[in-house]
Amino acid sequence: MGNSELAQLKKSFLCKNCNKIRIVQLQACVRECDCSEELHFTSIFDFYANLYFHLDNRNYADYETICNEFSDEQIKEKADGLLFHHLPEEALAAYSVNSTDYLQLIMKLFRKTVANCQTADDILLVAVNWLFYLSNTMKELRKLQHHDSYFGRNLAPIPTIRGPLLYRVDSSIKAYLERFEAIVDPNYILLRKKVYFFLVREEYPYYNVTHKYIGLSKRWADIDNYVGNLSFCFFSHNFSLLKDYILSVKDSDDGNYIFSFTNIRSRKRQEYTEKFQTTLAKAELNFIMAPELSTPIDSQRYMIDTIKQQKKKNLIFAITGSFHVREGDISLHPQNRERIYNYAQVVNQEGSTIYDLYKMNRFIIHKSDKNQAELPIFVEKSGTERNAYDKRDIVLFDTLLGRIAFLICVDLINFSIDEILIDRQVDVVFVISMTPNPAGGKFIRKMQELSEGCGAVVFLCNNPGSAKIGDENLRGLAHFPLIKKLFKTHETARIYTLEEMLYGQTRADRGE
Template identity: 30%
Template sequence: MYKGTAISVDFNTLKKSLFCKNLTELDVEKAQKNCLHDNCNCSEEIEFNNLLDMYAHLYFLMDGINLKYFATVENFEPKLYEHNKKMIRSKWENHIDQNDYSYSSFYSLDLNLRTFNMIQQDLIGALHKNHLLTLIISWLEVLDEHLGKLIMYEDRKPKSMFPYNTSKGKLLFKRSALLTQYAQAVTNSTLEDVNYNILRNRLKSFCLITNTQRTYNVTHKKLPPSYMKYFQDKTQDVGEMKFGFLSQNLDLREDYIWNKQAENGRTLFYFEGISKEKYIEDMEKHFESLITHKPEFIMLAELNSPLELQDKLEGILSRNKYLNRMLFTGSFHLLGEDINDAELNSSHIYNYGKTLLGEGNSLSHIYKMEQFKDKDLYEKISYNKREITLIETPIGRIAVFICVDFLTEEIEEILVERRVDIVFVMTMTANPADGTFKDKMRRLGKANNAVIFICNNTFKEEGERVVVYLPTRTPLFISNEQDYIYKFQEFITKID
């Protein structure tokens, strides 16, 4: 789509552009607007279906540079903001009182003309730029408070609406990071995020995901109703939730069946299987022992789970029906034809695992999407399946990755933008608690208050198999246990 050029306009024209259907950028301080078409006279107004659409548009107007300008106004003209916020909150309360049941629930959010005219007239009536900025942010914050109360006190219906598509992007409600809240309360420590003047951090209830093209296809998946109820009950005491980890000894040289090909100065490799005697049988036994303790989550490591083992684990769950549990199977190099996904190239190799529910049903695929390399050794896998599934739960928004994917900048941006606060990472690395992994965990912890769980394949006898990062001032939890169940509270109390 063609994008016009930013042009300087007078203040009245700037205000007229606020509800232009073709507006793509607005700089209030510089009095510049950018529309889809050059010479746009902003006569075609955007249409809103409901209050969420209006909210998303105000978010769009305020996001980025305009929030920076407002932060300056807030510092140097605080009374202007305080006055307008108080005035708009009072106006909104009177407005909903006079409109019967409008906006009293997520079943009655259709935007009526009176509401649109009230907000539009307020903004167009701004006397100067600083006045306009305080009016936009005040309306946005008042609507954020109102919609946030609705989503907190109604049934599951409102949350099932999200992500909600608007003309400006996807609206996400901000889930409470319950694991983090627990850890910070117990340790009496928090991490300070220096990104104060970012709209997603300022607003309490929602954030807007803009419609920008990315390398990854991101989807949000909801748990079945029984799981949602189970985890909702667990929010009362997350410290008692159990996490299982399973990673067995595998020698990189002796226990893997290598396939190597020299090509253009590179050595491409993948693993055809595991040669260690009784490996699958032993892993089954360890898994069955772990699952009897009924942990809410179990994770295996990268390149620990050949297809036969993944199928065996699925069979154990199917037979025993461990309801309200989740398994991240670990991964292995598999042919596309062996994966239940019609979009794959059947002859390509994928580093693949999946998320299984407790009764054996598949919730999501997990693909490694970035390449591992060490000097001239390159992992020969396909990268054309680039999807990230975010799992919506009452305890937080969950993401699952395979090793180096977690380290990439664009994935970090996605996790921060979408407020992901629980991350599981299946790895095969020598130092999961140090270097790049440690730096990335700290960055995500500060930006998102994220808790990060790592299950590591050490590819040797000793090493760090379990690493847990908490966004507190406490050290990392590190263990070399091959298979173990931990209560969440133990990640705090058992730190060495």
């Protein structure tokens, strides 16, 4: 090992041919390359993404290892000497962060500070601190007031030469939780947890993922001050599947049934929508969500009209609850009028639908004696839900509350959706479901995985599929990251604040 390796390592950061370096071992570019051909960077995001790409692996683990061998003070001193003392603050502040002049200046300073390094450890320290520096400089760009002008309304992630670069959203809900309970993140060594911008996968199998930025109205600008008072309603109704639902059943090729629900009997539907009207009228309601397969399309329209009429300033959004609908009922230009979807709507305070929520996987009611009371037809034979799953767009909403996802029931437990939510660092997940056991088995396992992978809070509103009141008939639950105890409710229209849901769940409240 000698100077030539050190020299090549310094050049390989910007080399076009270099896809893998291991800094502390002086493993630079491929041997036959002289690293004279540089990558072409068109923006600071390109430059940052390339640096992130080179560090987001064992190099960052090496950095953390070195940090453990020195005190924070010593590391800071080294970083100052090698990097920060060489940054001309005034010159840097003179350019706007997304200008070419700024990029040129950064590249010049980067080359200079790397060139001054005497050892591989120094190079690592400089490279990582450059990333931190740029991440901090760029973080303001994510904010509401700057967002549109820098990224365009829908330009997230930002395309770069190293792939899509996404930013972490400041989540007021997460910040609030951290005040309650120190969140010990099992993934603390991941570079993406230390910076505001990180690379994500370009594509995912079976799902198309897009991001939408929604600036909540100005009244929420100081949301951090009252996050704990935000109020949620897990809205539902005591329906009997046997007496209130109109079921459509066909024989399937495998000897079982294919089923869908055609409607809910009108008297019950009326009770349900009237109850919605009264619940929505309560003063401080910020979120209301109804469960899966409880809101036929006419009831969805009624709910939306109610939201329009009541003009509730405090409403952040509502989820209508889903039902089986024909494409002809919801689309002006249907591909197939009779095709059936399990469909709900996410609605803003003005009553505009901001998201058409489709279920993308189906569920099966397994034959069992337990079905005797509510769905006796499925005692002898199993039933497969009849719903199309060709609409496979997941939209993630970036808001002041954090990055939000909406899902219907089994989509949460489908194998690859959690990978998407973790890769894109989602903060809040709203799930509407119809299951006898939302607080057990697979649902809880996925909630725990999400809380560990991206610290997501999950709010779930459930239709237990039975009018019986009892322990198993859960209507709502909330899972908070790394807090073992769940918030659960059997109530069908009660309103809870976030603080109430957390009360008794955290270690501090339990006196531990």
